[in-house]
Amino acid sequence: MSAAHAAGVVGASAVQVIAVAAGGLVLLGFMRKVRARLEGRVGAPILQSLRDVRKLFRKERIRPDVATWIFPAAPVVLVATVAVAAVMTPLITTQPAMSGGSDLFVVVYLLLAGSTLLALAGMDAGTAFGGMGSSRAVMIGALAEPALLVTILALSVTTHSSNFPAIVRATLANPGLIASPARLFAVAALLIVIVAESGRLPVDNPSTHLELTMIHEAMILEYAGPDLAMVTLGEAMRLALLLGIFVNLVLPWGVATSTTALGLVVGLGALVAKIAVLGGALAFFEVFMAKLRLFRLPELMAGAFVMALLGVVSGLVVK
């Protein structure tokens, strides 16, 4: 690999990370705006999340007295793992950096690494709510894992590989795959799992103030200032990444198959449009949905698991 090529790869990766970061914050604002309009309010401006993060960076940093190095490390690792996952995901082009090792399995586990460390940080302050948030988050993670991995199996079975760009390319080459029963079941299961992993309704309400209803929020009650800014940034990037993965697995048209400038611009535009539509649809349904009771969530996850399993079986049976 020549120096110029390496520089190009690094540059493209940095652009992809920044796009995911900024795009994630804008996406949060956009979804909030859609909800507000549907509820009959004006709502905050779409770019408010960016301003919030900037404001948080400028606030004072606070550390609880019994916290250890885990407390400041968790937001950093959260952002870092999501950034690495974003670099290896074929969001804009089918040739992201590290495409040789770009594997759906790796992306899933990178996201898991970030959320595991955040769960640990929730327990670091020695508060009751932190422990509660971690305990519930870990339970949901444990139940979402089977559905997620079987979904990856369902998606990989038809292409004989879990290499992410390969799956996207296979779908581009063979559009009929979209309508195969395996794909449809896997997509439905993936949607439920993505809602669970990013902590949106009906699994978790990101804007609740009642601690006993919190799952993810409870883990970050102790964070202030720059740490909180990093956590918000990490969560926004995660949401954008998960939705980007979803749209590129389901409807990959528009993804650049070459590295020409025009192709990349078209890819970026297509990605933004698709994520906006999906985010808007999610926000739309959130208005009409209430949060599920905590112990109804296993049933939801089991439903996702069964659908994913049906996807695998139909992928093997229906040729």
Place this chain on the structure above:
Amino acid sequence: MTAGSLVVIGAALGAGAGIAGAAMPKRSRAAAAAVLIWAACALEATTAVRVLATGHDVALHTGKLLPFTGINLVLTPLGALFVLLVALVAVPATLFGIGYARHAMDSRSAASAYPVFVTVMLLVPAAASVATFMVLWELMALVSLALVLVDHSRRAAARSAGTWYAVLTHVGAAAILTAFLILAAHSHGQTFSDLELHARAMAPDLRALVFLLALVGFGSKAGAVPFHVWLPKAHAEAPSPVSALMSGAMVALGIYGVVLVGDVLLGGGPMWWWLVVLVLGAASALYGSLHAANNQDLKRLLAYSTTDNIGLVLLALGASGVFNAIGHPRLGALSLVAALVILLNHALFKGALFLTTGSVQVAAGTRDLDDLGGLLRRMPQTGALFLVAAASICALPPLNGFVGEWLLFQSLLHGAHLGNTAGDIAIPIAVAALALTAGLTVAAFVKAAGIGFLGRPRSTGAEAATEVPATMRAGAGLLVASCVVAGVVPMVVVSSVGRAVRAVLPHTGARSLVRGVNLQLVGMKGALAPTILALAMTVAVVAAVALRRVASRRPASRVSEAWGCGRELVTARMQYTATSFAEPVQRVFDDVLRPVRDLDVSHVAESRYMVESATYRLTVEDRVELTLYLPVIRAVRRWGQAARRLQPGSVHRYLIYGLTALVVTLVAVAVLA
């Protein structure tokens, strides 16, 4: 010096270490034995590396030492891999033991049994005849039993653990011996090469019986459900370096036995054998991880987690056999590589976890998670080592557990399209089991690390904990360092495993399965770039830290009391306990676990309406133990009580028994002859 003589010298050094442990004075016992053990491990490991590198076996035969049969040692590449595994765990555990000896293992019996244990485990993979194998196997069991019982005079739990272990390991040994005897009866000699030669000619039913007996025997040593009940007891009561060796190395030898009988001696078999192994593996993985997530004793949690990982290894083994049986040898080899990589990684991180738990037990005086807490501030290095080892076992990138899981997932993925109905049903279920255990393992270890090391201490013991001596930290540190290395540059591990697998399954038709600096599957689409991944993660972390520093205007952070809604009194009692942390998972799986709930309410003397104190206790019992083993034990006890009636103590009665037995035997012989 021939490789064979190195093995002998190594064994002699190990025996010498045992003598040193018994003979030397208390202060230098552990160190002297340790040095000799390290020398023995080094010699055996060198031989093993040579065997793996060249692919040639090293053979040793002597007619002395064992009557009638002599000792037969042949180090094959597969055996060499396991010798390396044992050495990799034994060296750090022994280093740990030097510091630990002051607390628990300073008696002569423990100090002499431990080196013998290590030496025998180094020799078991080299055994090449039934007699040698059984002698070494039984010796290993007896010596480890002695080590489990080190504390028997002080704790009833240690005695009970010893009893369970003794009975179950001998039942397992009986099954293994029966299997070997059936094989030996059909061949001319009792060396493994003879057995292998003649096993093909046996009837399929007999081969199936041999395989199932070996699976039961070796599976019980490995800790597969439903033969695992001794594992949580014995591993929890043994001293920590011994637990590390038992969980890391001894259960690996159980897997060695399954591979030996299944793949080497019997040469693979029909698909249904390996489906049984796969189902056993899936059940063990799910059961182990579920109990690990719900157990509050730190060592029992780790022991159930061992059952979980062994389940994954058996899952991979079963998949390997299934793929071989339906005619896809390359996939079969890949699955076997995945199984052995997971096993090796498990030895490393489970060893590290047990050693750090031992440090915690020494420092805080307890291993009950409900009484620990705040240890990361009081024992920073031990805590950090535990956290890294816990991250490894949760298979988080870029550590070694992740590599094993990826390999297993890839082998299952590529085997999902083979057009075989049993395989098509088994593969998704295997993936589902793999995923659910991954999630429950994360739950278990976030609980262990978070409740045990973070927050405030929940007891005076935990509050008074201080960092342990340097040897103990160094021992755990060595294992954690090897976890990191095995995760960032797994080619070292995978290529050695590949060589061993190539010797066991030579018909793969490819020179190597995995190649390149990245792990690239040959002949299949799939690649992992662990070094680049680790590098990318490091760069990303540095960039994120830089971002935070650059973007924030006030870099200094203020220390403030944790936010508790303005409450005046914030104590350790406000935190979650391990039981409460596990409660959501326990509620989801309530029907399977059926925990026992105990609520003790004591009222104020004056009035029954006012509560003075209330204690709530939730215990999760081992269901397999309650439903399978306790009825058998009760039946045996009843039978024993009934048999007491035949023993009135009268000599006349006993003489009549003897005479009757003699007459009946003579009549029977006359009739049958």
Place this chain on the structure above:
Amino acid sequence: MRLVASPRHADGLLVTGPVTRNMVGPLIKTLEATPHPRVVIAVGDCACDCGVFRGGYGVVGAVGDVIGVDVSIPGCPPDPTTIVEALRGITGR
């Protein structure tokens, strides 16, 4: 302007009512938990100068007697428009 669940996430504290003996500690802890830069807004006569509860046996004082107050909104109760204008004065929008 958004309500948040923890003072660590907050930029400002909105306090109503006089400060009673039991609430002195929690009020100070809440303020201490809020990161700088922060704003304390006292809403209502009772928060500004104890209102009708002045001299009560459980009352320690107004909010300004316990912690510093940046914005006071008098009234019993204050007019909604007064509150909105005062809040707008803080954010500058």
